[in-house]
Amino acid sequence: MLERIREGSQSFTAKAILVLIILTFALAGVGGYITSGTEDAVAEVNGEEIPQSAYDRAYENERSRLQEQFGDMFSAITSDPNYMNNVRSGVLEQLIDQELMRQYAESQGMRVGADQVKAAIRDIPQFRTAGQFDNDIYLMSLRNAGYTPESFANLMQQDMTRNQLLRGLAGSEFVLTPEALAFMRLQSQTRSGGFLVLNNEDFADSVEVTDADVESFYQQNQGMFRTEEQLSVAYVELSLADIEQSVDIAEEEVREYYEQRQQQYTTEEERRVSHILVEHDTENAQQKAEDALQELENGADFAEVAESYSDDTFSAEQGGDLDWIERGVMDEDFDNAAFALENVGDTSGVVETSFGYHIIKLTDLRAGSVTPFEDVKDEVEQRLLAQQAEDRYFELQQQLAEISFEQPDTLEPAADELGVEVKRTDLFTRDRAPTPLSDDVVLNNIFSEQLIEEKLNSEIIETTDDRSLVVRVTEHQPERVKDMAEVREQIVEQLRVEKAQQLALQQAQEQAEEWRAGAEPGEQVTLVDSIQRNNRDYSSTLVQELFKLTPNDDGKPVYEAVTLPNGDAAIVALTSVTAGNPDEAQMDGLKEQLQNRKAQVMLQSFIDTLKADAEIRRMRLQ
Numbered sequence: 001m002l003e004r005i006r007e008g009s010q011s012f013t014a015k016a017i018l019v020l021i022i023l024t025f026a027l028a029g030v031g032g033y034i035t036s037g038t039e040d041a042v043a044e045v046n047g048e049e050i051p052q053s054a055y056d057r058a059y060e061n062e063r064s065r066l067q068e069q070f071g072d073m074f075s076a077i078t079s080d081p082n083y084m085n086n087v088r089s090g091v092l093e094q095l096i097d098q099e100l101m102r103q104y105a106e107s108q109g110m111r112v113g114a115d116q117v118k119a120a121i122r123d124i125p126q127f128r129t130a131g132q133f134d135n136d137i138y139l140m141s142l143r144n145a146g147y148t149p150e151s152f153a154n155l156m157q158q159d160m161t162r163n164q165l166l167r168g169l170a171g172s173e174f175v176l177t178p179e180a181l182a183f184m185r186l187q188s189q190t191r192s193g194g195f196l197v198l199n200n201e202d203f204a205d206s207v208e209v210t211d212a213d214v215e216s217f218y219q220q221n222q223g224m225f226r227t228e229e230q231l232s233v234a235y236v237e238l239s240l241a242d243i244e245q246s247v248d249i250a251e252e253e254v255r256e257y258y259e260q261r262q263q264q265y266t267t268e269e270e271r272r273v274s275h276i277l278v279e280h281d282t283e284n285a286q287q288k289a290e291d292a293l294q295e296l297e298n299g300a301d302f303a304e305v306a307e308s309y310s311d312d313t314f315s316a317e318q319g320g321d322l323d324w325i326e327r328g329v330m331d332e333d334f335d336n337a338a339f340a341l342e343n344v345g346d347t348s349g350v351v352e353t354s355f356g357y358h359i360i361k362l363t364d365l366r367a368g369s370v371t372p373f374e375d376v377k378d379e380v381e382q383r384l385l386a387q388q389a390e391d392r393y394f395e396l397q398q399q400l401a402e403i404s405f406e407q408p409d410t411l412e413p414a415a416d417e418l419g420v421e422v423k424r425t426d427l428f429t430r431d432r433a434p435t436p437l438s439d440d441v442v443l444n445n446i447f448s449e450q451l452i453e454e455k456l457n458s459e460i461i462e463t464t465d466d467r468s469l470v471v472r473v474t475e476h477q478p479e480r481v482k483d484m485a486e487v488r489e490q491i492v493e494q495l496r497v498e499k500a501q502q503l504a505l506q507q508a509q510e511q512a513e514e515w516r517a518g519a520e521p522g523e524q525v526t527l528v529d530s531i532q533r534n535n536r537d538y539s540s541t542l543v544q545e546l547f548k549l550t551p552n553d554d555g556k557p558v559y560e561a562v563t564l565p566n567g568d569a570a571i572v573a574l575t576s577v578t579a580g581n582p583d584e585a586q587m588d589g590l591k592e593q594l595q596n597r598k599a600q601v602m603l604q605s606f607i608d609t610l611k612a613d614a615e616i617r618r619m620r621l622q
Contacts (some may be wrong), residue, residue, distance in 0.1 A: 043099075043617065129304075225487050235436075272321070277358050278311055292308075378391065405457070
């Protein structure tokens with residue numbers, strides 16, 4: 001979200017397009033003549049639904065980004081279910097943010113006209129060949145991304161409208177030159193002083209920990225000593241992947257499978273058509289279509305007539321071309337008319353569909369064909385292998401369910417019958433489950449009250465990665481607070497460290513007070529002279545503490561006792577401050593950087609406000 005402000009000079013819409021055209025999804029149809037069904041929603045924002053398809057595209061885009069970012073480590077990272085759940089939630093929240101901004105932009109009267117959308121599409125480099133917009137590449141890219149021209153134009157319009165809002169918000173922030181100068185002086189400021197570190201380990205021998213201290217700590221910090229629920233299990237596992245490796249298929253079976261399903265390897269006839277469309281809401285629509293047909297019958301060029309008459313502006317500029325289509329893709333009436341044309345060059349009469357009145361011309365034809373067995377042998381074999389493995393998997397699954405139910409207090413008979421082993425685990429917590437059992441569905445069953453109390457075989461548990469398990473709890477240790485005797489040494493050690501840290505800080509405070517009173521710091525003090533805040537010669541923590549101190553108005557040294565992150569104490573002394581010298585050559589870049597930071601903060605606050613005022617309903621992600 002915030003990157004869009006940092007990259008304010010780049011087109012938000014163009015980025016969206018680049019994402020869309022590299023993704024491939026199953027086609028739901030081509031063109032604006034597809035009948036679309038209802039679709040599940042992943043969220044509802046002020047009554048407007050975010051469809052599952054939009055979420056799927058955004059999620060796949062994020063996975064692609066992560067894969068590019070992490071490379072070889074991608075598989076290991078995505079195997080963590082908690083991490084991927086966070087990714088899914090993040091994608092959903094981004095879509096909600098976008099929808100909120102779109103709604104706000106439209107409520108404020110922000111609009112993008114059809115001509116602007118059209119111009120933006122034409123300017124996308126991925127749709128151009130030799131510097132010119134290529135309609136074939138445009139349509140192919142949309143099909144690969146699962147879009148129709150209309151739905152894609154609608155998406156573009158929404159993105160461009162949202163971009164108006166984002167640019168307006170980002171452009172409302174500014175940085176004055178005095179602000180940038182002050183920031184630059186602070187950034188390049190130098191300070192002198194010194195550090196004295198008191199190691200807490202040096203005070204450990206002076207610490208005394210009593211029984212009363214231990215008892216008090218134990219009683220006040222019971223949560224520290226609470227153990228998680230643990231159990232161990234025995235289980236039998238079936239895996240579709242393992243079964244696939246054991247299946248052996250003869251070539252005769254593969255050929256028979258191919259012949260029985262030859263239709264799957266047949267390429268349907270394809271037709272390239274052009275059309276002229278007069279939409280229903282056009283004045284005198286039918287008469288206008290008839291006039292266009294009359295011109296064609298009088299010998300007029302189809303492309304010229306399409307450019308003059310057609311309401312489908314994109315195809316009209318390409319002579320009415322709709323690219324290649326197959327049966328069943330277009331509106332039924334359009335489809336019937338297009339495939340009734342017998343010869344290339346034939347033109348239909350006026351055809352009425354739910355979209356308007358069409359005149360259709362057949363411009364090219366590809367006959368259907370059957371792919372030879374040898375060309376698809378490997379593919380057919382893989383399909384047959386998968387089918388047989390799946391059949392065997394469900395057969396074994398049924399046997400496992402029956403035997404484990406009939407003998408519920410042991411898994412040995414089921415394992416012997418299936419030819420697999422009974423696997424056993426040591427005690428584990430829900431968050432530290434062995435990998436085969438780490439699926440949420442499995443864990444919910446294992447940690448159920450019934451399985452824990454009865455210690456009998458579970459029903460078949462199916463996971464999302466095509467595995468089936470039957471599990472039996474063999475040992476259970478409920479959550480409890482450890483006895484003090486079990487944790488006494490741990491408490492003593494912690495108290496010893498805490499008291500040593502307190503003594504170190506106390507001495508640092510006393511020493512700092514003595515220096516304020518006029519005592520001279522000893523030779524053990526590390527002196528620093530004119531260092532900047534990004535200095536790497538000394539501890540970054542000590543340098544940060546030095547730059548946190550406020551100089552005295554009278555110029556006297558400032559002494560402050562602090563506790564360091566590792567528990568040591570330190571005295572930080574500030575003796576002088578020298579203002580930095582602004583670098584005028586960096587002024588423009590710094591002002592832009594500060595402006596971007598302000599814009600980031602403002603944008604996030606704006607989105608948070610929209611969310612607070614919105615009615616948002618999040619559905620369960622699929």
